[in-house]
Amino acid sequence: MAKEFIKGNEAIVKAALLAGCRSYYGYPITPASEIAHAAAKYFPRVSRTFLQAESEIASIQMVYGASASGERTMTASSGPGISLKQEGLSYLAGSELPCVVVNIMRGGPGLGNISPAQGDYNQIVKGGGHGDYKVIVLAPNGAQEMCDLTMLAFDLADKWRNPVILLADGFIGQMMEPVEFPAPVGDLPAKPWALTGEKISRNNLINSIYLDNDELEAHVGHLAEKYARITEAEVRFEAYHADDAELVLVGYGIVSRIIRTVVDQAREAGLKVGLLRPITLFPFPTRKIGELCESAAGFLAVEMSTGQMVDDVRLAVNGRLPVHFFSRTGGNVPTVEEIFDVVRQHLSAAQPV
Amino acid sequence: MAKLILEKPKGFCDSYERKPGDHGTTHYCPGCGHGNIHKLLAEAVEDLGIQDRTIIISPVGCSVFVYYYFATGNIQVAHGRAPAVATALKRANPHAIVVSYQGDGDLAAIGGNNILQAANRGEHITVIFVNNAIYGMTGGQLAPTSLLGMKTATTPYGRDLLNEGPPMKVVELLSSLDGPTYLERQAIMGNKYIARARKALRNALQCQIDGKGFSMVEILSACPSGWKVDPTDSYAWMEKNMLPHFQLGVTKDVRAEREPFFRTFKTLSAAEIVEQLDLAVPEPKHFPSKLQKTGYGDPSIKLAGFGGQGILSAGAMLANAGMEQGLQTSWIPSYGPEMRGGTAYCFVNLSERPIGSPTVSHPDVLMAFNRPSLEKFEPDVKPGGLLMYDSTIIDVKPKRGDIEILAVPATQMADDLGNTRMANTIMVGVYVAHTGIMSPAAIEQTLPLAIKRKNLVDANKKALRAGVDFAATL
Numbered sequence: 001m002a003k004e005f006i007k008g009n010e011a012i013v014k015a016a017l018l019a020g021c022r023s024y025y026g027y028p029i030t031p032a033s034e035i036a037h038a039a040a041k042y043f044p045r046v047s048r049t050f051l052q053a054e055s056e057i058a059s060i061q062m063v064y065g066a067s068a069s070g071e072r073t074m075t076a077s078s079g080p081g082i083s084l085k086q087e088g089l090s091y092l093a094g095s096e097l098p099c100v101v102v103n104i105m106r107g108g109p110g111l112g113n114i115s116p117a118q119g120d121y122n123q124i125v126k127g128g129g130h131g132d133y134k135v136i137v138l139a140p141n142g143a144q145e146m147c148d149l150t151m152l153a154f155d156l157a158d159k160w161r162n163p164v165i166l167l168a169d170g171f172i173g174q175m176m177e178p179v180e181f182p183a184p185v186g187d188l189p190a191k192p193w194a195l196t197g198e199k200i201s202r203n204n205l206i207n208s209i210y211l212d213n214d215e216l217e218a219h220v221g222h223l224a225e226k227y228a229r230i231t232e233a234e235v236r237f238e239a240y241h242a243d244d245a246e247l248v249l250v251g252y253g254i255v256s257r258i259i260r261t262v263v264d265q266a267r268e269a270g271l272k273v274g275l276l277r278p279i280t281l282f283p284f285p286t287r288k289i290g291e292l293c294e295s296a297a298g299f300l301a302v303e304m305s306t307g308q309m310v311d312d313v314r315l316a317v318n319g320r321l322p323v324h325f326f327s328r329t330g331g332n333v334p335t336v337e338e339i340f341d342v343v344r345q346h347l348s349a350a351q352p353v
Numbered sequence: 354m355a356k357l358i359l360e361k362p363k364g365f366c367d368s369y370e371r372k373p374g375d376h377g378t379t380h381y382c383p384g385c386g387h388g389n390i391h392k393l394l395a396e397a398v399e400d401l402g403i404q405d406r407t408i409i410i411s412p413v414g415c416s417v418f419v420y421y422y423f424a425t426g427n428i429q430v431a432h433g434r435a436p437a438v439a440t441a442l443k444r445a446n447p448h449a450i451v452v453s454y455q456g457d458g459d460l461a462a463i464g465g466n467n468i469l470q471a472a473n474r475g476e477h478i479t480v481i482f483v484n485n486a487i488y489g490m491t492g493g494q495l496a497p498t499s500l501l502g503m504k505t506a507t508t509p510y511g512r513d514l515l516n517e518g519p520p521m522k523v524v525e526l527l528s529s530l531d532g533p534t535y536l537e538r539q540a541i542m543g544n545k546y547i548a549r550a551r552k553a554l555r556n557a558l559q560c561q562i563d564g565k566g567f568s569m570v571e572i573l574s575a576c577p578s579g580w581k582v583d584p585t586d587s588y589a590w591m592e593k594n595m596l597p598h599f600q601l602g603v604t605k606d607v608r609a610e611r612e613p614f615f616r617t618f619k620t621l622s623a624a625e626i627v628e629q630l631d632l633a634v635p636e637p638k639h640f641p642s643k644l645q646k647t648g649y650g651d652p653s654i655k656l657a658g659f660g661g662q663g664i665l666s667a668g669a670m671l672a673n674a675g676m677e678q679g680l681q682t683s684w685i686p687s688y689g690p691e692m693r694g695g696t697a698y699c700f701v702n703l704s705e706r707p708i709g710s711p712t713v714s715h716p717d718v719l720m721a722f723n724r725p726s727l728e729k730f731e732p733d734v735k736p737g738g739l740l741m742y743d744s745t746i747i748d749v750k751p752k753r754g755d756i757e758i759l760a761v762p763a764t765q766m767a768d769d770l771g772n773t774r775m776a777n778t779i780m781v782g783v784y785v786a787h788t789g790i791m792s793p794a795a796i797e798q799t800l801p802l803a804i805k806r807k808n809l810v811d812a813n814k815k816a817l818r819a820g821v822d823f824a825a826t827l
Contacts, residue, residue: 002634005673005682005802014630025441045629047619049444053437054470061434061467065441068428073441091431142683175711176669176684178676181632184623195426195442197449199405205371205420206428207411212373254711261709335714 003180008146009034009173011181012076012102012166013042015150018184021100022071023049025062027081030114031170032104035076056081060088060101067097068206070194072154076102078170079120080111083128089163090129093223094208098157100150101135102166104173107331115331116170116254121308124167125281132220134227136164136234137281139252143177149279151182158189160230167281169304171254171333236279237288241267245274247347248292250313251302252278254333259302262339273343281309289316298322300346302339304329322346364395364404365422372421380418382489384584386541386574387415390483391422393551394452397558398425407450408442410435414456415489433464436471439478447616450561453480458488461497461521468527472567475532477614479557480569482523484538485576486595493579497521500594505579520598524571528605534566536605540573540596542588549601556608564613573599637677637799640792648737649788651705653713656777657687657698657730658722658743663777666803667720668699670781671791673799675703678791683711696725703790720780722763724749741784743776759787759827766819772809775816782820793821 006014012035016024024039036052043050049066053059059075066073077085082103092099105120107113125137136156138149146168153164195201210216238256241263242248249259256277266273276292278285289299298321301310310325317323326342328334361367368376381387398404404425411419413432420427426449430438435453443451460468460482471478487505488494494507498520502511512520524536535557539550550572557568573595575587582590627633644650654671658664668684675682680703687698700716702708715735721727721742727749734740736755745764761783763776778800785791797814804810 002632002636003676004632004634005669005676005684014632017626017630023441023445042630046621046626049441051440051444054466057434058437058467058470061431061437062441064430064434065428065438066445068438069442069445071445073445087431088434095429171685171711174686176672177708178682181630184626186623195408195428195446195449197406197408197426197446197451201426202405202424204426207420209417209429215373257708258710260707261713264709333712336710337714 003178005176006143006179007034007174007176008140008143008168009104010038011143011146011179012150013038014181015147016074016100016154017042017046017048018181019151019154020072020185020188021048021074021154023051023066023073025051025053025059025066025073025075027053027056027059027077029078029081031106031116031173032076032078032081032102034173035102035104056084057088060085060092063099063101064088064092064095064097067092067099068095068195070191070196072098072158072188074100074102076104078104078106079108082120082123086123086129089135090131090133091208092163093129093133093135094131095206096161097163097206098161099163100153100157100166101163102168105167105169107329113331114170116304116333117329117331118169118253118255118304119308119329120167121281121303121305124165125312133223134162134230134282136160136162136230137167138164139167139279139281140172141253141256141277142172143175143179146172147179147181151185156234158191160226162226162230167253169253231283234280235283235285235287237285238275238277238279239288240275240277242274242276242292243295244272245295246272246297247300247343248274248276248296248298249300249302249339249343250276250278250289250309252281252309255302255304258334258336259339261336262343265336265340266343271343271347273347278309284312284316286312286316289313293317293320296321298324298346300324300326300343302334303327304333362392362395362399364398364424365391366424369421372418379422381415382578384575384577384587385415386485386572386576387483389541389547390481390550390572390574391419393547393554394481395423397551397555398423401555401558401562403450403558403562406448407452408446410439410451410453412453412455412459413490414459416454416456416483417490419454433459433462434467435459436464436467436476436478436480440471440474440476443476443478444616447477450558451478452558453478455480455482456489457482457484457486457496457498461523465497469530472527472569473530473532475534475566477561477564477566477616479561481554482569482571483574484523484571484599485574485579486520487576487579489576489579498523500598503594522599524569524604527569532567533569533605534607534611535560535568537603538571538573538599538601540591540601541575542573542591560608563608564615565608565611566614639678640794640798642678642792642795643789645787645789649739649790652703652717652790654701654703654718654720655698655716655730656701656720656722657696657726660697662697662722663774664697664722665699667777667781668701670778670796670800670803671703671784672701673802674791674795677799678795680704681706681708683708685711696723696729698726718784720784721747722776722780723747727751739788741780743780759783761823766823767816770812770816770819772812775813778813778816779820779823782817783824786821786824787827793817
């Protein structure tokens, strides 16, 4: 298909429909509202359901109901709304219901502001709801990936019967770039566990309550085992000039775009700097970071938060090398120049000239 | 031969295998009304012939284990959210009969907005609302429906009008909405009342079967454990305390007026989906271009001016055309704190290589459409870069000596063409012609994508050519 020049937020909607998503239940919030606007426009056009729910809480519960019916379904929001959805996400994970939830991160805490930020990492990646559960987290860094990772998200959600969160920021959501959309997916595999209102599904139960301690322990163990298999199977990352780098920059989302330019400029200046970009935040590219510990002299995590993803980098490095950190917050996006300055400081500290 | 005269309704499971321990009894306390209400529902599901189609929602509360008992589709949901879950279940499966079974804390307290909104939307679901005036499962706390003076675990001195307010009358409340179709309150208080509740529940289910919309039956029900009343005294307690406040009967019934509605979905072919998503676009034509000098290549461009000057769409013109000519492109509007102060700007990158950072501190090109933009951003332009400004409305001159400067009377030229708002297109025309980054024909090809008002496309083509002609005079 021909390319379309399109906002990331809108690319999500077309990608969802091409992936066979049958319903969108949402609530307006800046900077994610374009997703709801585009969904309101396009879902009815292809005879699918769009409903603006009465609240963020209701919208995730509608997703729970739609997912229980076996259809592909989604919602989208931003920080304050995502906080309200956490109860529902815990139920979805506990009941092993697939769905796609988009978080276009903005500044927080509280009402914060509507500028791009990455302060929701811990909430999303570490599980913001109650109980022992994990969600698969994908971090697109441009409009094409808003499309590609949305489609992947639906596949992973069904494959693992688990919520998948697309974690982007206001910058990636607002930016327009060319997107090449794939063809619509064909028939999807049946979901024999779903509630369809037919005889065949009459004995089905969607449930997250296990009153008996041992039964719940078995269920939690089953989930943990599933998350371990996801960790084995679904790690995705992009390494750019990383394998011979002395300093490896780590960042996701919009930050990864900026540090890619930093890497280019550093290489032009003869500095051995590379980029590791996690595409999946859960599962995190822990093993790759471990491998880079063999060749690199240190890491620099760059985030638009006061330091959240950097903890996962530190866990992966496990004390073997220094892990530096640079951040901007409040809706400010770090510039190439300020990151480059930090890179120079750490390189000169490591190798006195 | 023995003759079967009474058997368990088929709506129930023969044996409650999902229930831990004893599979033959329920988990409810002696004298609890849920058992009777379950039986009315199980009988109705069988008699109405809807067992295969029925999906029952188990709420949070004493009826959290509804799914132990019913031989139907079952789903357990979060506290108070059953109407939201039911909304999506029904929309996904219009053929299903979706029953939301909820208690008073679940429906009227934590889920108050969900029931209100589902009822107002007229969702085609049936709600069974069990009002026993107390939280049972959590240990006898105050419910929105607890009666004045009633002592509960959280109102040890009795419900106080001035502290907790009066008991909530839910069917009356929902009856004030235009959305619902059928609303009735009945009670489980002995056979006479049970017969009425039985009829009400069947009316409510039939309402959904007939495609008539939202139906709900509120059923007053005993909770001897929560009330601390002997089960044998509970009906008398209800008669004395509940009936004076909660009148029985139909509060709304517009079934006769409602046209049956059954939601249906079309299945579209792949080609139809592509068409409907506006993705069926013809392959773009390629127009050869020739850079006037290498320094003009792979530019990052900042366009800045007042909101309303078409700054964002000028950027989109360049990026859209660039994409069609095979370049990597990105466009990002002014976003974040820099939006303050009435200045609109956007960043466009046109590149032969993958674009890293979509914004840069030092753009190669600045197009300034007003004086504040010129003054604010001129110092940022990369040495050797290009500054273009609208010399009609900017009454100062740029100061830099290390960059190329083009003064373009874009607003005057636009006025001459009859529409002052085309200054942006003129500037784009000057830029592409002067630098050779793209053929003006490439911009013209994608103009309709950037110009929302179709009747202005031709005028903008003229503006583009005016810009190209101006560039030739430089």
